[in-house]
Amino acid sequence: MAGPCDDLRIIEIGSGAAAEIATMVLADFGADVVKVERPGGDAIREQAAAPMWLRGKRSVVLDLASREGKESARRLVQTADVVVASFRPGEAEKYGLDYASLKARSPGLIYCSVTGWGPKGPYAQYPADETLVAAKSARMWAMAYIDRREGPGFEAVQVGTHAAAQSAIAGILAALEVRERSGFGQLVETSLLQGMFPYDLNNLVREQMLERFPEKAQSELFARYYSPDAQPTLGYQPIMASDGRWIQLANLMEHLFQASIVSLGLAEKILADPRYAGAPNGVSEDAREEIRNAMLMAARERTADDLMDEFKASANVAADLVGTAQTGLYHSDMVSNGEVIELEDPDVGMVRQLGPLALLRDTPAHIERAAPRVGQHTAEVLAETPGPQPLRSVTGDRTAPLTGLTVLEFATIIAAPLGASLLGDLGARVIKVEPTDGGDPMRGMGGAGLTAYLGSSKTTASKESICIDLKTHSGQEIVRSLVAQADMIVHNYRPGVPERLGIGYEQAKAIRPEIIWLSVSGYGPDGAGAPRPAAHPIPGAVDGGALLQAGEGWPQGDLSSIDGLREAARRFYRANESNP
Structure with missing residues (x-):
């Protein structure tokens, strides 16, 4: 079967990491990406990640x-x-390579512009540097109080670049979908500045609410977070083992938190004590800190390997070791799911690097060609005469890209629901199927008052909602009727759960043979970690992002004392929680 991008030809011009990442992903899935470089080569080649970003592309040097x-x-x-x-x-206008100039010759052309600050405005001519964008957009205030000082903190993890790359990929694919109907290409624009905001579930809306409804928007949960003394939520507590290694917990849901308490040997002390009923979120401040101290001290009695063996045996504890970007590339689940590959680079030798963005079972990525040398394909490409792109039939249909697509979402909390909302933004009809006992737990998770709904206002946007008891025969009958009319299913269940609920891939395919079935899981479907739960602090800890943000020298202080442990955990939590 042909790859999803096998028939695409992409010309990449200019220099920027976001564009490099976007075209790398498209090349991974079959696109012919021709990178136009200046004489001497693009400055992006000086970046350590260049062998990965340039893989699968052809290089042409043009002055x-x-x-x-x-x-x-x-x-x-x-x-x-x-x-x-x-x-x-x-700048493109100087070379006659702007969209307005090019579309006259190529009306079907899709032109994706990736800038630092957007196409216009007072900062449009500022350098496209993520550090500047993070500072000006207030992104660095999310790093406040990692250090115990007033003011913003440096953004170490470049989320804007990666989000802009994702936006470019989505925009290009969406424009291609429209072109299939209309015959016309179009201009697609994104920026590093725009990339700063998709992950912001609370701050922008909360600041507006505080100005308009200060009393209703106050929340003890947010007040705690925006304090230099803020400790982690109990479910997201980092713990240090007896051998000095750290483990990140990510047990947001009550049943997962209780399983972690049992695995730490604290069941009798915590779960059997009525003072702690309602943990992790429904206890007094004093009780919460007593539980935290007990968790930190219990972890000190065992090695990290012993603790991880216990957590894995439970199958209901979200936890993993804190590592670096380098150790993350050897994580067993990353390897088992093909998320790490090795390519022989002509200049630096074998390079271990991230694999494809996603696993498509029938049309997987094929990453076989290493980064080209500067101008390696100049003569080859310029000698090719494929001719201009053929004119397409013109229908004039320029409705939203995903108009007519129906998506069923069986997902909770953040990642998968946010992704489904983005599909809704592009025109899909997204039907969110929620449990009957209160819906998605993300609803009301932001504390009290108006702030309780800040996060879910983003993860439920652009959707319809229906509550169904999927464990009943009648509920499953309703779902089967919905599947018969759907084009796509999105879920974040652990393996085996969809099948028990009647929405596994083979079950859905039997009802709707052309169904697209998307699983958004913590560890991927093919490794030992597949049945384990996870939440966003886990990848932050595993891939080195949180450690980088925590700063050189972490952990510091006297780690033999409870105060030293609390301070080290506080700093790491703030470093992890501030990044998606």
């Missing part, structure tokens, strides 16, 4: 300052489906 270079670039564009450009606003 865009010369007439010949400009004309060669324009001829290349005429053969392309997509151009991905990383120029500052106004």
